[in-house]
Amino acid sequence: MTWIQKEITLRARSRGFHLVTREVLEQLPELREFSVGMLNIFIQHTSASIGINENADPDVRIDLEMGFNKIVREDFPYVHTIEGPDDMPAHIKAAMIGNSLSIPITDGQLNLGTWQGIYLCEHRNRASGRRLVLTMHGE
Amino acid sequence: MTWIQKEITLRARSRGFHLVTREVLEQLPELREFSVGMLNIFIQHTSASIGINENADPDVRIDLEMGFNKIVREDFPYVHTIEGPDDMPAHIKAAMIGNSLSIPITDGQLNLGTWQGIYLCEHRNRASGRRLVLTMHGE
Amino acid sequence: MTWIQKEITLRARSRGFHLVTREVLEQLPELREFSVGMLNIFIQHTSASIGINENADPDVRIDLEMGFNKIVREDFPYVHTIEGPDDMPAHIKAAMIGNSLSIPITDGQLNLGTWQGIYLCEHRNRASGRRLVLTMHGE
Numbered sequence: 528m529t530w531i532q533k534e535i536t537l538r539a540r541s542r543g544f545h546l547v548t549r550e551v552l553e554q555l556p557e558l559r560e561f562s563v564g565m566l567n568i569f570i571q572h573t574s575a576s577i578g579i580n581e582n583a584d585p586d587v588r589i590d591l592e593m594g595f596n597k598i599v600r601e602d603f604p605y606v607h608t609i610e611g612p613d614d615m616p617a618h619i620k621a622a623m624i625g626n627s628l629s630i631p632i633t634d635g636q637l638n639l640g641t642w643q644g645i646y647l648c649e650h651r652n653r654a655s656g657r658r659l660v661l662t663m664h665g666e
Numbered sequence: 667m668t669w670i671q672k673e674i675t676l677r678a679r680s681r682g683f684h685l686v687t688r689e690v691l692e693q694l695p696e697l698r699e700f701s702v703g704m705l706n707i708f709i710q711h712t713s714a715s716i717g718i719n720e721n722a723d724p725d726v727r728i729d730l731e732m733g734f735n736k737i738v739r740e741d742f743p744y745v746h747t748i749e750g751p752d753d754m755p756a757h758i759k760a761a762m763i764g765n766s767l768s769i770p771i772t773d774g775q776l777n778l779g780t781w782q783g784i785y786l787c788e789h790r791n792r793a794s795g796r797r798l799v800l801t802m803h804g805e
Numbered sequence: 806m807t808w809i810q811k812e813i814t815l816r817a818r819s820r821g822f823h824l825v826t827r828e829v830l831e832q833l834p835e836l837r838e839f840s841v842g843m844l845n846i847f848i849q850h851t852s853a854s855i856g857i858n859e860n861a862d863p864d865v866r867i868d869l870e871m872g873f874n875k876i877v878r879e880d881f882p883y884v885h886t887i888e889g890p891d892d893m894p895a896h897i898k899a900a901m902i903g904n905s906l907s908i909p910i911t912d913g914q915l916n917l918g919t920w921q922g923i924y925l926c927e928h929r930n931r932a933s934g935r936r937l938v939l940t941m942h943g944e
Contacts, residue, residue: 530702530805532772563808565845565940567704569770571779573720579904580896581851586885587896594897597881603736607725618719618726619733626718626782627768629905631847631938633810638938640849643904660770660777662704664803664942666808669841669944671911706843708909710918712859742875746864757858757865758872765857765921766907799909799916801843803942 531557531663536656540649542613544580544588548644552637555661559635564665566637568628568645571658574617575649576624582644591648595620617650624648632665670696670802675795679788681752683719683727687783691776694800698774703804705776707767710797713756713790715763721783730787734759756789763787771804809835809941814934818927820891822858822866826922830915833939837913842943844915846906849936852895852929854902860922869926873898895928902926910943 535554537547551568552558558566570577581587596616605615628645631638647657674693676686690707691697697705709716720726735755744754767784770777778784786796813832815825829846830836836844848855859865874894883893906923909916917923925935 532702532770534777563810563940565942567768567770569768569777571777571782573718573779573781578900579851580900584885587893590881590883590885590893591897591900593883594877594881594893595900597878598737598876598897599733600736603729603733605729605732607723607729615726615729615733619730619737622717622719622730622734622785622787623762623901625764625903629768629845629847629907631810631845631940633938638812638847638849640851640936642851643849646900648900658779660772662702662770664704671841671909673916706907706909708907708916710916710921712857712918712920737876738872739875742868742872744868744871746862746868754865754868754872758869758876761856761858761869761873761924761926762901764903768907797918799911801841801909803843 529664529666533661534658535661536658537647539654539656540647542649542652544591545647546582546644547647551645561632561665562634564632564663566630566632567662569660570626573621574651575657576621576626577628578624578646578648579643580646581642583642613652620650668803668805672800673797674800675797676786678793678795679786681788681791683730684786685721685783686786690784700771700804701773703771703802705769705771706801708799709765712760714796715760715765715787716767717763717785717787718782719785720781722781752791759789807942807944811939812936813939814936815925817932817934818925820927820930822869823925824860824922825925829923839910839943840912842910842941844908844910845940847938848904851899853935854899854904854926855906856902856924856926857921858924859920861920891930898928
């Protein structure tokens with residue numbers, strides 16, 4: 528076995544920064560069969576993003592949401608407003624944080640730092656479950 | 667065949683966010699030979715970047731340019747001004763959006779979401795064609 | 806040989822943007838054995854990040870630090886303040902710049918552009934050496 532690829536849908540979440548490490552890992556029992564490799568997480572959307580951040584204090588997630596809202600303001604003079612005031616800021620935040628995340632695999636596990644967790648960053652006020660393509664490759 | 671790598675030059679574009687999905691795919695006829703794998707797009711520059719965003723309404727591209735200009739202002743007190751007022755903002759935008767993008771390959775195609783396209787984000791007022799390294803790997 | 810993975814610790818650096826291309830390459834003598842492949846650099850932290858930017862004028866590094874400080878302000882109304890005023894801005898900057906960087910390998914070398922260097926972006930006022938997971942894969 529060298530390549531494993533699957534498409535999953537995360538459960539719908541409200542706008543904000545959400546730890547999804549456990550929900551992603553539950554879909555990857557094959558991880559333990561790789562001694563070395565890479566996992567790529569690709570989110571098939573342009574108004575939500577995938578990142579890594581602190582996995583401990585829930586206040587960090589509140590501040591990430593607040594901070595990105597301060598930086599990417601809803602009152603910028605957007606032209607594309609037909610999908611609501613949260614839509615264009617969502618596209619800008621997604622461009623900043625990114626759609627594709629590669630994490631090393633070591634001895635059957637993701638080689639994350641102690642304080643790292645995988646985040647779904649949901650930038651829309653209302654959204655349905657977000658689709659991810661998970662691609663593992665290794666030996 | 668497991669690895670294919672090539673260097674291409676995108677045609678020069680004006681400052682702004684540009685959909686280049688078609689121009690990239692035209693260089694990758696080998697894509698259809700992979701049932702599973704990854705494509706990495708690496709831009710060999712520090713004042714332009716590569717990302718994924720909405721592929722439909724052209725107004726989104728106008729708003730991405732406007733939004734990033736509001737956030738990364740040309741009137742910050744930069745020291746490195748010798749290359750023009752657009753140069754340092756270009757480096758900051760490139761740091762935010764990124765130089766390297768990995769996209770999963772599934773059944774001979776890029777596994778992009780319905781609304782996703784590949785963007786060249788050109789942050790300089792004037793630039794020549796940007797060089798990309800395209801690396802495909804799979805089976 | 807197809808996969809090589811190692812964990813290294815960069816020497817501690819002060820807050821700011823630091824060129825670490827040489828320090829990373831010194832740990833990768835095996836690079837020259839790959840004719841084609843990818844290197845992934847993964848930083849196991851959430852208040853420092855890894856990126857690519859201009860490798861020439863040191864003023865660019867000063868302006869990157871200044872610019873990100875202007876954008877991600879320490880006086881935002883953060884809730885998570887127990888680790889100091891530089892901590893939450895560090896998490897936001899790390900979310901923007903990213904923790905994982907993939908660079909193509911060509912003919913035994915990183916296929917960087919002429920003006921590109923690898924950056925450790927240290928967002929904390931004080932930090933110890935940062936841990937990286939380096940994963941090379943190719944043929």
